Amino acid sequence: MKRLIYIQVVLLFLTIIGCKSSINSKSNFNERMKLTYQIIPEDEDLYYVEWKDTLGLNDGYHKDVLNWIKRPKETWCIITNEKADTLGYYLGLSTAQSFAYFKTTDSIIILNFMIGLNFFSDIFDNQTTLVDHQKAAQEYLNRHGLPLKYRPLKINLNKEIRKEFEIELKEQ
DSSP states (O other): OHHHHHHHHHHHHHHHHHSOOTTTSSOSSOOOEEEEEEEEEOSSSEEEEEEEEOTTGGGTOOSSHHHHTTOSEEEEEEEEETTOOEEEEEOSSSSOOSEEEEEOOOSEEEEEEEEEEOTTOGGGTTOOSHHHHHHHHHHHHHHHTSSEEBOOEEEETTTSBTOOEEEEEOBO
C-alpha cells in the first residue's frame, strides 16, 4: 500500500513539473545577451556565421574552451532566407559551437538566434543514469523557459560580409 501511494505521489509530482504554465513557459525576466558576429564567405555560395556571446559569463563560464563548452545554456542559430527556407543551422546536441555553415545564392538572409540547452553541461554531471539526466534536463528547460528566441536579424550579404557587428539581442 505504501508503495502504491509513493508511486502516485511521484507521478503527481512529475505531472506538475511537466505541465507548462504561464510561469515556466516564458522566462520571468528578459534574458539579455550581447553578441558579436560576422559572416565569412568560404566559396562561391558557401558561408558561415561566427559569433561570440556573453552567455554564462555571470555564472562563471569564462572564455577558455573547456569551461565554455560546459555551460548549461548555449547559443543556437538558424539561418533562413526571406522566404523562410532554412539555409543552415546550429541547434546543439553536439560539442558546443559558435558558428553555423550555410549555402545560398540569396543576397538577404535572416539570422535567428536562440538560447538553448547544452545537454552536455557540467550541471548534469552528477546524474548517474540517462533517465536521471533527461529528467534534470527537462526540469532545467522548464525552469528557464528554453529555448528562448530573439528577434531575427536581417543581413545583406552584398554589404555585410567580413564585418564584425556587436549587438545586444532583444527577446522576441
